[in-house]
Amino acid sequence: MPDYQFWSERWLNNQIGFHMNGPHKSLIEFIDLFKVHKKIFVPLCGKSPDMIFLRQYGLEVIGVEFSEIAILDFIKENNLKMIKHEVRDLIFYEGDGFKIYQGNLFKLFEIDLAGVTCCYDRASMVAFNQQERVNYSQFLKDIVKDLTLILAPLLDYGEVLDAGPPFSVTARELNLLYGKNFELEVLRSDETPLRDNLKSKGAIYEKEVTWLFKKKING
Numbered sequence: 001m002p003d004y005q006f007w008s009e010r011w012l013n014n015q016i017g018f019h020m021n022g023p024h025k026s027l028i029e030f031i032d033l034f035k036v037h038k039k040i041f042v043p044l045c046g047k048s049p050d051m052i053f054l055r056q057y058g059l060e061v062i063g064v065e066f067s068e069i070a071i072l073d074f075i076k077e078n079n080l081k082m083i084k085h086e087v088r089d090l091i092f093y094e095g096d097g098f099k100i101y102q103g104n105l106f107k108l109f110e111i112d113l114a115g116v117t118c119c120y121d122r123a124s125m126v127a128f129n130q131q132e133r134v135n136y137s138q139f140l141k142d143i144v145k146d147l148t149l150i151l152a153p154l155l156d157y158g159e160v161l162d163a164g165p166p167f168s169v170t171a172r173e174l175n176l177l178y179g180k181n182f183e184l185e186v187l188r189s190d191e192t193p194l195r196d197n198l199k200s201k202g203a204i205y206e207k208e209v210t211w212l213f214k215k216k217i218n219g
Helices: 004-012 025-034 049-056 068-077 130-143 171-178
Strands: 039-043 060-065 083-087 090-095 098-102 118-120 149-156 182-191 207-215
Touching: 025 049, 025 118, 025 149, 025 182, 025 207, 039 049, 049 060, 068 090, 068 098, 130 171, 171 182, 171 207
Parallel strands: 039 060, 039 118, 060 098, 118 149
Antiparallel strands: 083 090, 090 098, 149 207, 182 207
């Protein structure tokens, strides 16, 4: 199970250095990949301004976030009118073209994500450890049945298992988990200075790699 306590404490203590004040550069650059889509899934969405950018583009945004603080901040900071609902053991907030589930991502059912054909993942793959990323790949396959495209800016500093979160996600791992069902393409790769804590754990490089996943016809 994901370490939701870790992330909840980060939000509670306002230790959110991972939060960006504007949309991600890769989302801005590649937004037109979503032009034929209507409903997008944003897992572990926090209060990301990426969601506002996606909504302004015309997409219906379906997010999921464990922290209520993050969701309420998102609503308040963007002056949104969203109503709180409950379904099964999940709470969700809906309105103004957004629907954000509060709780464990893996408790979502297929019906909750019906009609979602694309996904923007800047937060979940790098937040999950190796086994959770395996579970997540299976979740996308089993639950998000209509999914045909994923845009994912990920971090890569090699196969350094204990360096995270955020965790490293390599090309080798992505091919193992998604290669059977998706065509994988690197859209951009940006080298960044290697941080000392990663170097001490054996990393020899650090980069952000933006991946495109496109569903294979028979995938």
